[in-house]
Amino acid sequence: xxxxxxxxxxxxxxxxxxxxxxxxxxxxxxxxxxxxxxxxxxxxxxxxxxxxxxxxxxxxxxxxxxxxxxxxxxxxxxxxxxxxxxxxxxxxxxxxxxxxxxxxxxxxxxxxxxxxxxxxxxxxxxxxxxxxxxxxxxxxxxxxxxxxxxxxxxxxxxxxxxxxxxxxxxxxxxxxxxxxxxxxxxxxxxxxxxxxxxxxxxxxxxxxxxxxxxxxxxxxxxxxxxxxxxxxxxxxxxxxxxxxxxxxxxxxxxxxxxxxxxxxxxxxxxxxxxxxxxxxxxxxxxxxxxxxxxxxxxxxxxxxxxxxxxxxxxxxxxxxxxxxxxxxxxxxxxxxxxxxxxxxxxxxxxxxxxxxxxxxxxxxxxxxxxxxxxxxxxxxxxxxxxxxxxxxxxxxxxxxxxxxxxxxxxxxxxxxxxxxxxxxxxxxxxxx
Amino acid sequence: xxxxxxxxxxxxxxxxxxxxxxxxxxxxxxxxxxxxxxxxxxxxxxxxxxxxxxxxxxxxxxxxxxxxxxxxxxxxxxxxxxxxxxxxxxxxxxxxxxxxxxxxxxxxxxxxxxxxxxxxxxxxxxxxxxxxxxxxxxxxxxxxxxxxxxxxxxxxxxxxxxxxxxxxxxxxxxxxxxxxxxxxxxxxxxxxxxxxxxxxxxxxxxxxxxxxxxxxxxxxxxxxxxxxxxxxxxxxxxxxxxxxxxxxxxxxxxxxxxxxxxxxxxxxxxxxxxxxxxxxxxxxxxxxxxxxxxxxxxxxxxxxxxxxxxxxxxxxxxxxxxxxxxxxxxxxxxxxxxxxxxxxxxxxxxxxxxxxxxxxxxxxxxxxxxxxxxxxxxxxxxxxxxxxxxxxxxxxxxxxxxxxxxxxxxxxxxxxxxxxxxxxxxxxxxxxxxxxxxxxxxxxxxxxxxxxxxxxxxxxxxxxxxxxxxxxxxxxxxxxxxxxxxxxxxxxxxxxxxxxxxxxxxxxxxxxxxxxxxxxxxxxxxxxx
Numbered sequence: 001x002x003x004x005x006x007x008x009x010x011x012x013x014x015x016x017x018x019x020x021x022x023x024x025x026x027x028x029x030x031x032x033x034x035x036x037x038x039x040x041x042x043x044x045x046x047x048x049x050x051x052x053x054x055x056x057x058x059x060x061x062x063x064x065x066x067x068x069x070x071x072x073x074x075x076x077x078x079x080x081x082x083x084x085x086x087x088x089x090x091x092x093x094x095x096x097x098x099x100x101x102x103x104x105x106x107x108x109x110x111x112x113x114x115x116x117x118x119x120x121x122x123x124x125x126x127x128x129x130x131x132x133x134x135x136x137x138x139x140x141x142x143x144x145x146x147x148x149x150x151x152x153x154x155x156x157x158x159x160x161x162x163x164x165x166x167x168x169x170x171x172x173x174x175x176x177x178x179x180x181x182x183x184x185x186x187x188x189x190x191x192x193x194x195x196x197x198x199x200x201x202x203x204x205x206x207x208x209x210x211x212x213x214x215x216x217x218x219x220x221x222x223x224x225x226x227x228x229x230x231x232x233x234x235x236x237x238x239x240x241x242x243x244x245x246x247x248x249x250x251x252x253x254x255x256x257x258x259x260x261x262x263x264x265x266x267x268x269x270x271x272x273x274x275x276x277x278x279x280x281x282x283x284x285x286x287x288x289x290x291x292x293x294x295x296x297x298x299x300x301x302x303x304x305x306x307x308x309x310x311x312x313x314x315x316x317x318x319x320x321x322x323x324x325x326x327x328x329x330x331x332x333x334x335x336x337x338x339x340x341x342x343x344x345x346x347x348x349x350x351x352x353x354x355x356x357x358x359x360x361x362x363x364x365x366x367x368x369x370x371x372x373x374x375x376x377x378x379x380x381x382x383x384x385x386x387x388x389x390x391x392x393x394x395x396x397x398x399x400x401x402x403x404x405x406x407x408x409x410x411x412x413x414x415x416x417x418x419x420x421x422x423x424x425x426x427x428x429x430x431x432x
Numbered sequence: 433x434x435x436x437x438x439x440x441x442x443x444x445x446x447x448x449x450x451x452x453x454x455x456x457x458x459x460x461x462x463x464x465x466x467x468x469x470x471x472x473x474x475x476x477x478x479x480x481x482x483x484x485x486x487x488x489x490x491x492x493x494x495x496x497x498x499x500x501x502x503x504x505x506x507x508x509x510x511x512x513x514x515x516x517x518x519x520x521x522x523x524x525x526x527x528x529x530x531x532x533x534x535x536x537x538x539x540x541x542x543x544x545x546x547x548x549x550x551x552x553x554x555x556x557x558x559x560x561x562x563x564x565x566x567x568x569x570x571x572x573x574x575x576x577x578x579x580x581x582x583x584x585x586x587x588x589x590x591x592x593x594x595x596x597x598x599x600x601x602x603x604x605x606x607x608x609x610x611x612x613x614x615x616x617x618x619x620x621x622x623x624x625x626x627x628x629x630x631x632x633x634x635x636x637x638x639x640x641x642x643x644x645x646x647x648x649x650x651x652x653x654x655x656x657x658x659x660x661x662x663x664x665x666x667x668x669x670x671x672x673x674x675x676x677x678x679x680x681x682x683x684x685x686x687x688x689x690x691x692x693x694x695x696x697x698x699x700x701x702x703x704x705x706x707x708x709x710x711x712x713x714x715x716x717x718x719x720x721x722x723x724x725x726x727x728x729x730x731x732x733x734x735x736x737x738x739x740x741x742x743x744x745x746x747x748x749x750x751x752x753x754x755x756x757x758x759x760x761x762x763x764x765x766x767x768x769x770x771x772x773x774x775x776x777x778x779x780x781x782x783x784x785x786x787x788x789x790x791x792x793x794x795x796x797x798x799x800x801x802x803x804x805x806x807x808x809x810x811x812x813x814x815x816x817x818x819x820x821x822x823x824x825x826x827x828x829x830x831x832x833x834x835x836x837x838x839x840x841x842x843x844x845x846x847x848x849x850x851x852x853x854x855x856x857x858x859x860x861x862x863x864x865x866x867x868x869x870x871x872x873x874x875x876x877x878x879x880x881x882x883x884x885x886x887x888x889x890x891x892x893x894x895x896x897x898x899x900x901x902x903x904x905x906x907x908x909x910x911x912x913x914x915x916x917x918x919x920x921x922x923x924x925x926x927x928x929x930x931x932x933x934x935x936x937x938x939x940x941x942x943x944x945x946x947x948x949x950x951x952x953x954x955x956x957x958x959x960x961x
Contacts, residue, residue, distance in 0.1 A: 261852070263851070263852070264851075267851045267852075270847065270848050270851065270852075271848070271851070271852055273876060274848050274852065274870070274871075274874060274876075277870075277874060277875055277876070278876065279875065279876050279879065280876060
């Protein structure tokens with residue numbers, strides 16, 4: 001059984017950081033990630049199950065970790081060595097029970113909700129956040145019978161999706177995959193859940209203009225979540241959803257998933273000005289104009305200094321900026337945030353959401369399954385690789401936009417004897 | 433020797449390459465044998481004493497108008513309106529016709545004791561003129577006498593305090609005009625009639641109107657039913673303006689119309705080869721062409737643009753007439769045709785044209801892609817009477833660099849139109865229904881129009897509507913030498929050479945098409961039989 005193991009190795013960590021400066025994902029081969037023979041972790045306690053991954057995605061936070069770009073904030077919230085991979089669809093090997101209490105016969109397909117909250121950690125009573133269903137905000141992610149790890153895929157005791165040996169998951173983390181969803185759809189449930197939580201965190205008021213900055217997996221998932229959740233009445237319907245997308249395939253999919261306007265990033269500001277009938281100040285030439293109004297809500301699905309800065313430029317006074325992409329240490333001019341009294345909101349992971357339609361708490365993953373089924377986000381899985389070709393896979397994920405891709409995933413069921421496509425032409429599929 | 437009329441050359445083996453304008457550059461193309469090249473008539477003889485001619489026109493009006501001095505009296509409110517920077521093209525050498533005419537009008541007003549005089553630049557939805565442009569058009573003497581006192585104004589189509597709604601025509605068209613011009617005792621309008629569609633009732637009904645009024649004729653339907661704009665009886669644009677003009681008259685607005693025509697002497701002596709037929713080029717012409725062309729090819733576009741926009745045309749006045757609007761315009765139109773008309777026998781499969789660096793809406797500015805389309809499909813395509821030079825379903829081949837470049841101060845809404853509208857649709861009807869109103873009422877565009885030097889937010893739509901007739905008529909549009917991305921954005925086909933363009937055109941018109949090249953500017957109008 002093969003496993004990709006991420007070890008604490010400062011020398012390899014430094015090497016990866018240097019190489020990744022030339023392009024995200026390029027340092028996978030010399031970084032702390034190694035392909036090893038491995039076995040599934042032991043079950044930590046009753047209520048835990050073995051899960052055999054089918055597909056496991058490569059997320060932006062995985063890339064940041066492999067590139068050694070992630071914030072040192074997380075150092076004490078992970079435990080080494082760990083097997084990455086928190087976007088997982090797999091099967092349970094033995095009879096199990098899902099988070100919603102339904103029985104899962106052996107071989108049932110499940111999606112893993114990777115947050116390791118109090119219940120997974122065997123803590124009783126659970127913390128206030130977990131008690132209210134906000135497991136993403138669990139206060140005990142470094143405690144309990146597991147070693148630290150804010151999610152499966154960052155914890156030494158649980159394993160992760162990047163392994164043919166499998167991982168272990170608590171029954172509170174398991175969600176049955178409906179028969180209508182194929183594996184590619186299912187592996188996008190986790191990132192879509194992040195997008196759902198971000199959209200729910202935006203506190204939409206109806207008739208508003210929303211801008212999505214970035215059109216990678218999170219950006220496109222956010223567009224899908226916005227359009228479906230509004231259509232289903234879970235959130236108030238925005239008037240416009242403008243998306244800044246750099247690459248043609250991103251533009252196509254953003255439009256298909258429900259964006260009202262899809263623009264090159266450099267044109268978003270002008271479009272927001274026009275849509276919101278804002279004024280602008282500054283010289284018209286030289287790109288020095290700034291909006292005096294702007295969008296009601298901006299979802300930053302990138303998380304860099306540039307994207308956060310752009311979000312602050314695009315939002316109206318007293319508007320909301322939601323940080324969806326994983327941010328780290330950034331250098332920012334916050335004058336406009338201060339002057340315009342902008343609300344900056346973080347949106348991490350998931351838990352439960354308060355639906356506008358039902359006024360009752362709903363599991364974020366439940367909403368995410370609906371979004372995936374309604375919008376077909378499985379089309380975003382553009383290429384899959386076997387573990388043996390992890391360097392190519394990570395490099396592909398790091399340059400997904402340029403290479404016409406969105407989501408890259410490991411195919412854990414692909415027999416090694418089946419010849420994979422050549423390295424120069426990874427398997428690509430268009431939208432379904 | 434009297435000037436020679438226009439001429440249609442049939443290209444044969446001995447015909448030298450034909451000059452094509454190419455933005456701020458030129459080139460020569462070897463056209464296929466059998467092609468036709470349409471040349472403008474040579475410049476008509478100018479008036480010997482233009483000032484005397486102006487005074488004569490003002491005192492011997494046409495139609496049922498009294499002479500201007502008889503219309504002037506102490507205590508009256510006189511408003512003198514004049515065409516803006518979009519005319520003539522290129523801007524003419526000083527003194528400008530407007531200066532010559534308005535000086536005489538003001539002298540007569542002074543002699544009559546009129547002391548309430550306001551000058552109004554009839555901008556419609558065009559950008560405001562700069563001080564330098566106003567000084568050039570009116571001369572320093574007039575500028576200094578009026579501007580410091582706030583008596584030299586520019587029509588503001590977005591100033592509700594200074595607009596008046598006169599009513600609606602029998603077709604339901606709103607007529608909303610500049611209040612000072614419409615409520616004074618006499619409105620004197622000074623025209624430069626560069627082409628046949630300039631002047632007439634369009635001067636006041638368009639030049640001094642608001643968006644509320646203009647939208648009734650600046651729309652895809654009117655433009656598609658104007659065949660062509662230059663041929664008044666066949667132009668719905670003309671009919672709409674005439675209905676409005678008559679309503680204006682019925683409302684008691686007294687208009688004293690002054691129209692002037694210019695000869696075809698378009699470029700100064702150093703660019704003399706541009707006005708000659710290639711086989712008549714002298715050794716000096718050939719040397720000048722070679723030197724100029726080579727130098728321009730090595731000159732950055734920005735610098736070349738500055739060079740060309742500094743050109744002052746030696747245009748000279750060939751006629752001036754004044755009095756009642758329709759009587760004046762009938763004479764003016766015949767004078768324009770006398771200078772520009774060329775008889776062309778039959779239509780052609782392909783029409784080619786080289787587009788110059790300037791159109792009415794980029795004086796001292798950048799010819800952005802929307803204006804390229806407007807000049808080619810809106811203006812030059814419509815330089816006809818009877819039938820278009822190119823047959824229905826034929827191909828138009830333009831030559832222009834078509835840079836993806838905009839003047840952010842002059843054309844702010846063009847940038848958004850190009851990015852946000854043309855990226856979605858090139859159909860004038862669709863954009864009119866879906867996008868026009870938000871652009872027309874956008875407060876930022878309105879602010880820039882009123883306080884800066886920006887064209888109105890709706891203006892790029894009008895430029896595209898000008899193309900509506902051509903878009904409907906043509907089977908394909910090919911742009912040679914343009915930025916492929918910009919060309920494709922407009923729904924046209926890019927080609928790197930004329931031969932490539934002809935190859936592309938063959939999909940539509942076959943392998944042995946007939947071809948006609950319009951050798952303009954100098955301006956010409958094809959009378960297609």
